[in-house]
Amino acid sequence: MEWLEQLRWDEQGLVAAIAQDARSGRVLTVAWMNREALKATVEQGHAVYWSRSRKRLWRKGEESGHVQKVLEVRLDCDADAILLKVEQAGGIACHTGRESCFFRKLEDGRWVSTDPVLKDPKLIYGDQ
Amino acid sequence: MEWLEQLRWDEQGLVAAIAQDARSGRVLTVAWMNREALKATVEQGHAVYWSRSRKRLWRKGEESGHVQKVLEVRLDCDADAILLKVEQAGGIACHTGRESCFFRKLEDGRWVSTDPVLKDPKLIYGDQ
Numbered sequence: 004m005e006w007l008e009q010l011r012w013d014e015q016g017l018v019a020a021i022a023q024d025a026r027s028g029r030v031l032t033v034a035w036m037n038r039e040a041l042k043a044t045v046e047q048g049h050a051v052y053w054s055r056s057r058k059r060l061w062r063k064g065e066e067s068g069h070v071q072k073v074l075e076v077r078l079d080c081d082a083d084a085i086l087l088k089v090e091q092a093g094g095i096a097c098h099t100g101r102e103s104c105f106f107r108k109l110e111d112g113r114w115v116s117t118d119p120v121l122k123d124p125k126l127i128y129g130d131q
Numbered sequence: 132m133e134w135l136e137q138l139r140w141d142e143q144g145l146v147a148a149i150a151q152d153a154r155s156g157r158v159l160t161v162a163w164m165n166r167e168a169l170k171a172t173v174e175q176g177h178a179v180y181w182s183r184s185r186k187r188l189w190r191k192g193e194e195s196g197h198v199q200k201v202l203e204v205r206l207d208c209d210a211d212a213i214l215l216k217v218e219q220a221g222g223i224a225c226h227t228g229r230e231s232c233f234f235r236k237l238e239d240g241r242w243v244s245t246d247p248v249l250k251d252p253k254l255i256y257g258d259q
Binding site: 019086108 | 173206207212235237
């Protein structure tokens with residue numbers, strides 16, 4: 004697994020991982036990966052991240068069904084960030100039910116939500 | 132500056148910042164911002180990052196001239212990542228003289244450089 008060792012993992016053994024919709028070009032999510040997550044992502048062809056809050060592997064879509072099929076894996080010049088080109092199941096990447104997690108835009112000194120909720124999170128995750 | 136306080140700055144006072152070419156949709160760079168960098172970015176309309184290695188503000192393009200004009204600033208759902216839509220001066224974001232820092236693609240277990248060098252870094256930075 005020489006390709007895995009060519010990354011510059013940080014002191015916590017992580018790199019940043021961006022998911023971009025392969026069709027629309029929209030940046031969907033930013034998350035983290037450790038070696039195991041990146042290896043699983045490549046082997047399984049679906050995005051697997053490392054959840055820093057839950058301290059475990061997080062198979063994107065494991066609860067929501069909104070998996071990210073990975074079409075391409077890219078590495079940046081200083082080898083500490085990954086870019087995934089993905090096909091986003093359901094067209095929803097964000098836990099708020101929106102296409103992208105970047106649904107807020109800075110306008111005149113305020114963060115304004117610009118994107119519609121495509122599906123009520125209660126319908127995605129159930130009443131938790 | 133309430134909008135600045137709505138971010139979840141990490142223990143080092145940083146958030147990740149992605150720059151995306153507004154026209155092509157290509158993801159160009161991933162870097163870091165502290166409060167001062169993000170404030171300067173918004174006020175000046177050009178990307179200013181925090182260099183973790185040099186421990187100082189890094190006005191993108193300060194040496195190369197390859198500044199990033201900021202057209203849009205977005206925030207993700209958990210408020211710890213910024214997405215900039217930019218106009219990339221020179222069409223070159225990477226210090227290697229390539230359009231994007233994500234010029235390597237994983238192919239059959241190897242990182243393969245897929246993008247051409249548009250300008251020799253020696254011509255960008257001089258012989259250093």
